[in-house]
Amino acid sequence: MMKVFEANITHQVSDFLRKKLNRTTTVETANQKMFDACGIKHFFDSEVEFEALKEIICSTENLVEEPDRDEYGDFQTNSDLATKVAKFLKQGSSDPKIIIEPTCGKGNFVIASLSTFKRIEKIFAVEIYKPYVWETKFNILQFFIDNPDARKPEIEISHFNVFDFDFKQISKEHSKEEILVIGNPPWVTNSKLSSLESGNLPTKSNFKNHSGLDAMTGKGNFDIGEYITLMMFDAFQNSNGYFAFLVKNSVIKNVVFDQKQRSYKISDLQKLTIDSKKEFNVSVEASLLYCKLNETPEFVCNEFNFYNHSKLINKFGWVQDKFVSDIERYKHSNDIDGVSPFEWRQGIKHDCSSIMELDRVNGHFVNGLQQEINLEEDLVYGVLKSSDLKQTVIDKTRKFTIITQKKVGQDTSFIKKEFPKTFNYLHKNKSQFDLRKSSIYNNKPDFSIFGIGDYSFAPYKISISGLYKNYFFNLVLPQNRKPIMLDDTCYLLGFDKLEFAAYTHILLNCDMTKEFLQAITFSDAKRTFTKDILMRIDLLKLSMQFSGLKIKDELDEINERYNLNIKLDKWDEFIKAMKPVHSQQLTLLEPVVKYKKRRT
Template sequence: MARSKNKVEFGDFQTPAELVSRVCNLIKQNGANPVSLIEPTCGVGNFVFSALEYFPSIEKGIALDINPTYTQMVKKRIGKDKSKVEIQTEDFFQFNWNKYIANLPEPILVIGNPPWVTNSQISSIEGTNIPTKNNSQKLKGMDALTGKSNFDISEWMMIKLFDALTDRNATLAILCKLSVARKVLTYAWKNGLDIGESAIYEIDAKEDFDASVEACLLVVRFSPNVISKECLWHSSLSSNLQPNRIIGFRNGRVVSDVVLYEKWKHLLSQTEQEYIWRSGIKHDCSRIMELHRVGENRYQNGLGEEIELEEEYIYPLVKSSDLFNEREPSRWVIVTQKKVGDDTSAIEKIAPKTWAYLKSHQDDLAKRTSGIYKNRPPFSIFGIGNYSFSPWKVAISGLYKEPRFRMLGTYLGKPIVADDTVNFVSFGSAADAKELAGVLNSNSALSFLRAMTFVDAKRPYTVDLLKQLDIHKLIGRPRIKSSLFD
C-alpha cells in the first residue's frame, strides 16, 4: 500500500530507456548542443545518462529527486561523470531555480519526465508533494469551486522552469500530458516569455507507461528577445516527418490550427450574443438522483432500490452518450429546484414521497464534496434555470471529439433536460431550433470549431468555446425570428 501511495504522490513512473534514447536523439537531430544539463526529477537517472551519452558537450549540470533511494542509485552509476553532474536529494518545490539557472553556462538543456499527477489526486491520499496553493489561473467564482482549479503538478513545475529560462539560451524537452503542454505554452504566450521555436511530438502513453492519457514530448527553445506564438504539432516522435498542423496564440486564446483559424476567423464573435449557451444540470450524486423507469410512477435508482415517486420533480434526462448517439432518454432525474438557490422545503408538501426518498438518502447527498453545495438548501442542484425547462433545445456533447448538434424536444409530455456534460441553447419554437441546428451542423461552423478545438481535451466543446462562434454571421443576417427561452 505504501509503495502504491508513493507512486501516486510522486508520479513515480520511470521512463523506459528506449523512449529516453529516442527523445535525446530527436533533440540532437534538431541541433541541440548543450553545455549545461538539468534533470529536475531524475528518478533512476535514465535521462541523465542518455543525455551525457548523446551530448558530450555537457560540462555542468544537476539532477534532482525527492527520493533518496533513487539519488543514491544515480550516484553509484554515474562514475567519472560525477564531476559534471551534481546529484541531489531535493524537493523541486523548495529549490531556487531562478538562482541556479542564472549561474549556468549556455546553452542549457532541461530534460525529463515530471509527475503526471494532479494536486487533487495527491490530496486524496493525504500526500504533501504539492506546491503552496494559489489561484495561478485567476479563476473566479464557480470555476474555482467546480474543478477548473485542479492542476497538474508538472504544469506548476514547468511554469517555474519557463520563468527561470525566459532570458537564457536554452532548450526544454519534457514528457507530459498534452493538456499540460497546451497550458504551459498558453502561460508563456500570454506572458510574453522569450520562446522561439516550439514543437509537440505525440507519444503512445499506453505503450510506454501503460497510462490511458494523451501525452507528448514538448520541446521549447528559449532565446533572449525572441518571441514566437506558434508551435509545430507532430503526430509521432520523429524528426523526419513534417508537422501535421501548427497551433498558436490568437485573439487571447490557443487555437488548434492556425491555418484553418485564419480561414474562418471572420466567424469569431466580437460582441455579446443573444444566443446564450448553457450547461446542463449538475448534482454529483447519480446513484440517488438518476433513475430508470420500471413502471407507472415507479423507478429504480443506482443502488438497485425500487421506489414510487410523484411526477412533479422528475424529468427525462439525456447524457452525452445519449445525445451523441441520438438515443431517446433512458434515464430520469430528480430536479429539486427551478433555479439555483431555491428553497427545497416545498417538495415535502407537493411531493411527499419524493421528499421522503431524498430524506432517506440525505447522508449520500451531504457527502458531495464540491464547495458549491456548502450553505445551500438541502438536495440542491446547479446548472438550473428557466432555460432548463424549455420545450426545445439545440445541444452538443461536451465530451466527444466529433461535434454533433442535435435538437431536443419533449419526451412523454415533459421537456428533456441534460446533464452537465451537455451544452445547449434553449428555444420555445421548434422551427427556430431546427434552423439553428442546421447552421451549426454546416461545414462553416464545424470548420470554425475544429480550428479552435483540441479534441484530446477532457471536454473539447465548452460553453466558453461555443460562445466564440458568431451565430448571426453564420446565418448571414442580423438575427433569425427568435423564440429564445431564457
C-alpha cells in the same frame, strides 16, 4: 540487481564502492574519492549516510518492497528514449555546458546527457525520492566505470522538493553558458493529489488564479508537470539554450495557451508526439515539448512525430487573439469565430445518481439501488445523458430525474408541503446527498442541484455532448408537454420558440460549423466541447452564409423525417433576436450576457 537504500544497484557498482570506501574513514575523503570517480559533489550528505552505505554494501542483498508512489506521478523514462531525446537535441544543434534535470528520478536523462553532449561542465539534478537519488548516483558511477575516459563534469544531485529548489540562483550563476533543461516531470494532477491527500504540491497550488466555483469544479485543475514547466521558463527564459520535457499533451496545450498572457522568451515551440503506450505503458497521450530559450516570444507550436521528425503534422496556438487547435483548418472557418448571441449552458449536476437517476417501470420509478419508489409526477423530468444524444431530434428519454430547484440555491422546503411522496423519498436518502464531496454543496439547501435556471425549463433545446468527439447537435423537444433536461456532461441552448431552435440546429450542423469546431477543439482534451468553445460560434455571422432557400430545404427534410411542421416565417425575427441592438428586447429566454473567455 541488489537494492541499497531502496535503490537498485548493480553488483559492479556495489563492488566498486566496497573497494573504494572500505578503508575510508571520513565522509570528506569519501566524497573526494567519489568526486574524482564520477564528478558527483557531496555524494554523501552526511557522515551517517556514508557509514550506513558502507555497512550495507559490505553485507548481503537488501531487498525492499516498492512503496506506493502514486502521488509522485512516477513514470521513469527508459534509457533508450532518454538517449533518443538527447540525440534529437544534439542534431538540432544543442551543445550545452549546463544540464538541469529538475525531477531526475533514476537519472536516465542525466546519463543520456553524459553520453551525448561532450562539453558539459555542470549538471544539476533534483529528486524528492531518496532511493532515486541513490539510484541516479549509482547509475552515474556505472557510467564512468563503463566509460573511464569520458569527460567528468561537476554533478550535483539534490535530494529536494522541486518546488522549494532555487533554480533562479543557477540561472544567475551561469548566465553566460549554454544550458539545457531536460527531463520528464511528474504526471499527476493537483486534484488526484488532493484525492490522495498528498502534499506534493507547490504552495501556491491555485496558481492559475481560478477563483470560487471554477476552482471548486475543476477549472483550477492542473498538472504538476505544467507547474514545473512554467517554473523552468520563469528561471531560464533569459538563459541561452534549450528546453525539452516529456509531458502530457494537455500540458503542452495549456503551456501554449498561457504563453499569450505570460510571453515567455521561448521560440521554435515543438510538440513531438511519442507512443506513450510503448514507452511508458500508459494510455495518456504525451509528447516531447521542445523550445529555444532567450528568444523573441512565439505563440504557436508545430507538431511532429518524435520518431519521424521530417513531416509537419499540425500547427496550433494563437492566431491574433484566438486560440486554435489547427491553424490551417481555421483559415477556412475563422469568419464565424466570435461570441454566440445565446448563452450556452451546462446541464444538471447532482452527484447523487443512485438516488436521482430513475427508470420508469410499469407506472412507478426505480432508482439506481433498484428500489421501487412512488413519487408525484410534478418534479420528475426526463433527462438525457451524453450517451443518449444519438438522434437528430429527441423527444423521449430513457431516464428521469427529480428537479428539486428552479434556480441554484433556491429554498427546497416547499417540497415537504407540496410533494410529500417526493419529500419522503429524498429525506429517507438524505445521507446520500450529505455524502457529496464537492464543496459546491456546502451550506446549500437540502437536495440542492446545480446547472439549473430558467433555461432548463425552456421547452426546446439544442444539445451536444461535451465528452464525445461528435461534431453533431441535437434538437430536443418536450416529452409529454414537459421540457427534457440534460445532465452535466452535456451543453445546451434553451428556446421558447420551436422555430428558433430548429434554425439554430440547422446552422450548428452545417459543414462550416463542423470545420470551425475541428479547428478549435483538441482531440485529447477531457471534454472536447466546453462552454468556452461553444460560445465562440457566432450564429449571426453563420446565418449570413445561408440563403432562405437552403434553410427551407433543411426544414423540409426535418419536417418530413420527424413529422413536424416547422416554418421559415420566423427567420427574420430570429435574425433580429441575434443582433446586438441595445434597445431590442430579446424574445429569447436568455439575454446575451457579458461573457468572459477562459481557458478551455
